[in-house]
Amino acid sequence: MKAPAVGAEVFGTSVDVVSRYVAILGTRGIECGLLGPREGERLWERHVLNSAVLATMVPQGVSVVDVGSGAGLPGIPLAILRPDLRIVLLEPLLRRYTFLVDVVGELGLADRVSVVRGRAEDLDDRFDVVVARAVAPLDRLVGWTKDLFGPDGCLLALKGGSAHDEVEQARPKLKKLGLVAEVHEASAAPGLEPTTVVRVSRG
Numbered sequence: 001m002k003a004p005a006v007g008a009e010v011f012g013t014s015v016d017v018v019s020r021y022v023a024i025l026g027t028r029g030i031e032c033g034l035l036g037p038r039e040g041e042r043l044w045e046r047h048v049l050n051s052a053v054l055a056t057m058v059p060q061g062v063s064v065v066d067v068g069s070g071a072g073l074p075g076i077p078l079a080i081l082r083p084d085l086r087i088v089l090l091e092p093l094l095r096r097y098t099f100l101v102d103v104v105g106e107l108g109l110a111d112r113v114s115v116v117r118g119r120a121e122d123l124d125d126r127f128d129v130v131v132a133r134a135v136a137p138l139d140r141l142v143g144w145t146k147d148l149f150g151p152d153g154c155l156l157a158l159k160g161g162s163a164h165d166e167v168e169q170a171r172p173k174l175k176k177l178g179l180v181a182e183v184h185e186a187s188a189a190p191g192l193e194p195t196t197v198v199r200v201s202r203g
Contacts, residue, residue, distance in 0.1 A: 160196060182198070
């Protein structure tokens with residue numbers, strides 16, 4: 001699938017790799033039920049460029065876990081954009097896990113991206129950054145991921161228009177856990193609709 005001009009602008013020399021990923025999403029991803037049949041026409045803007053926003057918010061050379069990775073969003077676009085990162089795609093469902101293993105291998109990312117089958121609350125590892133997209137409301141998400149990042153780490157959750165409401169609903173749990181949440185608006189490139197990211201860190 002040919003990249004739009006903005007896709008080429010954001011991904012630069014990696015545009016061929018991400019275009020192959022988009023082609024996989026638009027075929028096998030939809031066939032496997034990882035994305036809805038109507039998503040094929042908006043894979044770039046709604047899914048890939050939306051995920052790419054996180055590349056500007058993750059520090060250099062850190063470890064990242066993508067919780068509930070599903071079709072590899074946001075972890076795979078982030079890995080393509082940021083070869084300095086060590087990324088784990090965490091996915092509990094076998095069908096999605098198998099899809100991710102295949103895609104990581106086909107895109108040549110296996111040297112720095114690993115796929116683990118499991119749930120966030122069962123993982124003993126610690127990471128600098130936890131990322132998540134369309135996994136669960138914030139109050140549940142922080143409960144699952146609070147032990148995955150350390151004192152200097154954070155959770156970056158891609159959210160929609162309900163972000164501020166979710167932060168308010170999660171405030172009692174955040175306070176109990178000693179966490180603070182900030183809502184950020186960012187775009188992968190000028191002219192694109194902003195993406196809402198909730199950053200959760202230790203208070």
